[in-house]
Amino acid sequence: MKSIHSSYDALIIGFGKGGKTLAAYLANQGWTVALVEQSPLMYGGTCINIACIPTKFLIHNAEMGVPYPESIGEKDQLIAALRQRNFNLVDQSPNATVITGKAAFVSPHQVSVRLADTAEEIRIEAERIFINTGASPLIPAIPGIGQSQRVFTSTTLIQETQLPNELVIIGGGYIALEFAGMYAQYGATVTILDRSTRFLPHEDRDMADAVRSVLLAQGIRIEQGASVDEIIPGHTGQDTVVYHTPEKEQQQIQASAILVATGRQPYTEGLNLSAAGVEQDAKGYIKVNELLQTNVPHIWAMGDVNGGPQFTYISLDDFRIIRSQFSNLDRHTLLDRGQVAFSLFISPPFSHVGLREHEAQTKGYRTQVATLPAASITRAQVLKETAGLLKCVVDADTNQILGCTLFCANSSELINLVQLAMRARFAYTVLRDTIYTHPSMSEGLNDLFGKLK
Ligand SMILES: Cc1cc2nc3c(=O)[nH]c(=O)nc-3n(C[C@H](O)[C@H](O)[C@H](O)COP(=O)(O)OP(=O)(O)OC[C@H]3O[C@@H](n4cnc5c(N)ncnc54)[C@H](O)[C@@H]3O)c2cc1C
Numbered sequence: 001m002k003s004i005h006s007s008y009d010a011l012i013i014g015f016g017k018g019g020k021t022l023a024a025y026l027a028n029q030g031w032t033v034a035l036v037e038q039s040p041l042m043y044g045g046t047c048i049n050i051a052c053i054p055t056k057f058l059i060h061n062a063e064m065g066v067p068y069p070e071s072i073g074e075k076d077q078l079i080a081a082l083r084q085r086n087f088n089l090v091d092q093s094p095n096a097t098v099i100t101g102k103a104a105f106v107s108p109h110q111v112s113v114r115l116a117d118t119a120e121e122i123r124i125e126a127e128r129i130f131i132n133t134g135a136s137p138l139i140p141a142i143p144g145i146g147q148s149q150r151v152f153t154s155t156t157l158i159q160e161t162q163l164p165n166e167l168v169i170i171g172g173g174y175i176a177l178e179f180a181g182m183y184a185q186y187g188a189t190v191t192i193l194d195r196s197t198r199f200l201p202h203e204d205r206d207m208a209d210a211v212r213s214v215l216l217a218q219g220i221r222i223e224q225g226a227s228v229d230e231i232i233p234g235h236t237g238q239d240t241v242v243y244h245t246p247e248k249e250q251q252q253i254q255a256s257a258i259l260v261a262t263g264r265q266p267y268t269e270g271l272n273l274s275a276a277g278v279e280q281d282a283k284g285y286i287k288v289n290e291l292l293q294t295n296v297p298h299i300w301a302m303g304d305v306n307g308g309p310q311f312t313y314i315s316l317d318d319f320r321i322i323r324s325q326f327s328n329l330d331r332h333t334l335l336d337r338g339q340v341a342f343s344l345f346i347s348p349p350f351s352h353v354g355l356r357e358h359e360a361q362t363k364g365y366r367t368q369v370a371t372l373p374a375a376s377i378t379r380a381q382v383l384k385e386t387a388g389l390l391k392c393v394v395d396a397d398t399n400q401i402l403g404c405t406l407f408c409a410n411s412s413e414l415i416n417l418v419q420l421a422m423r424a425r426f427a428y429t430v431l432r433d434t435i436y437t438h439p440s441m442s443e444g445l446n447d448l449f450g451k452l453k
Pocket residue numbers: 013014015016017018019036037038039042043044045046047050051052053055056101102103104132133134135154155175267269270271302303304305309310311312313315345
């Protein structure tokens with residue numbers, strides 16, 4: 001281990017995507033950098049250890065038919081290797097040091113760190129401080145939830161080596177749907193209990209209905225408007241989840257595992273932000289300006305903890321915003337971020353960028369809209385992945401693409417192509433008339449945009 005100094009040019013708290021990239025960048029520029037991470041099992045942050053990478057690996061294995069216990073073992077090997085690689089990425093730089101311990105502010109320029117191995121408390125000062133501490137699962141106050149041995153979060157469920165027979169998922173967002181698809185493919189009986197009365201409430205109804213029918217066909221039961229009243233711990237390998245429907249009818253379901261996927265909250269526990277005078281919003285997110293500076297000008301907040309969209313690529317873009325303040329590169333701020341695409345990794349993946357049809361109409365656009373069944377794309381037939389629907393929304397007055405939703409094989413790649421076209425402000429005709437390789441899912445864009453007049 002490298003020796004720890006009492007003072008650094010930059011102190012980064014948390015080993016998230018933005019923070020680790022910034023640590024390597026600043027160290028390369030000759031700054032002295034300390035990166036504090038509370039757990040050796042979290043080098044590299046949430047994405048590689050407990051979120052994007054392990055879940056997408058497990059989803060892919062499920063699609064390939066690899067048995068669950070084997071998949072969990074392979075996943076553990078993969079993330080151990082990535083963890084080491086991420087540690088080296090920062091710590092092997094001569095100007096950067098990874099310090100393993102829990103950081104807490106003592107004053108605006110000083111942080112105490114309780115070292116993970118010795119429990120010793122050390123103090124570090126830094127001219128500039130970057131907070132990148134992420135988010136943690138939000139656990140609703142459901143009676144019995146604390147007593148149950150079968151309640152899991154996304155972090156703990158993917159550590160289970162045995163497949164749960166009956167998985168009940170509380171929530172209907174990203175984690176709920178990705179885990180539902182994955183565990184159903186591994187062979188579990190899956191029920192989603194979603195408090196919202198509408199499935200995928202932000203999506204156009206035609207797209208939401210297409211997703212819902214595919215998940216139902218995969219054997220997943222979906223209860224909308226389900227409010228969980230109680231979890232009753234059982235002694236025979238199952239708990240009882242008691243919930244009521246919008247019509248106030250009480251229902252019960254048996255669960256060998258219960259996944260709580262009801263959102264995530266900023267991770268500021270123990271950080272003692274008040275000692276630095278850093279302000280938080282009503283939900284606890286750290287308030288930042290368009291440069292990601294907090295109200296204390298030498299302290300920045302990046303990644304999930306600053307209340308932006310919770311994606312790894314947003315944390316990386318937060319790095320770009322901060323980098324532009326310490327380099328000769330053009331200034332990049334939150335104001336020029338533009339449209340952010342996302343992909344929900346169900347089978348097939350569901351991806352979106354820009355405005356939905358209902359949003360474009362609410363904003364007063366005169367729209368042209370087209371949809372295309374995924375089955376009409378030859379590549380989808382080749383892949384035997386014919387489920388799904390594609391949709392585009394175009395400004396009828398300017399031919400600009402307003403939004404696109406792709407529920408089809410490879411949509412997590414295709415959506416980046418559409419996003420690039422939107423960013424370049426291409427007319428939709430560019431995507432319609434581009435020569436794509438064959439047979440490819442991209443060719444679907446010829447046909448989708450070709451349906452517009
Ligand atoms: C199950 C799941 C699946 C996901 N899938 C995707 C996906 O497919 N694609 C995608 O883009 N996003 C996905 N996300 C979201 C993505 O993981 C997060 O947006 C991203 O990891 C946030 O990174 P971050 O930079 O904010 O910090 P994080 O990576 O969360 O890092 C924060 C680090 O700070 C440490 N820390 C916290 N407090 C302290 C302290 N006081 N002292 C020292 N260290 C501290 C933590 O241990 C942690 O390692 C997923 C999330 C989950 C939960």
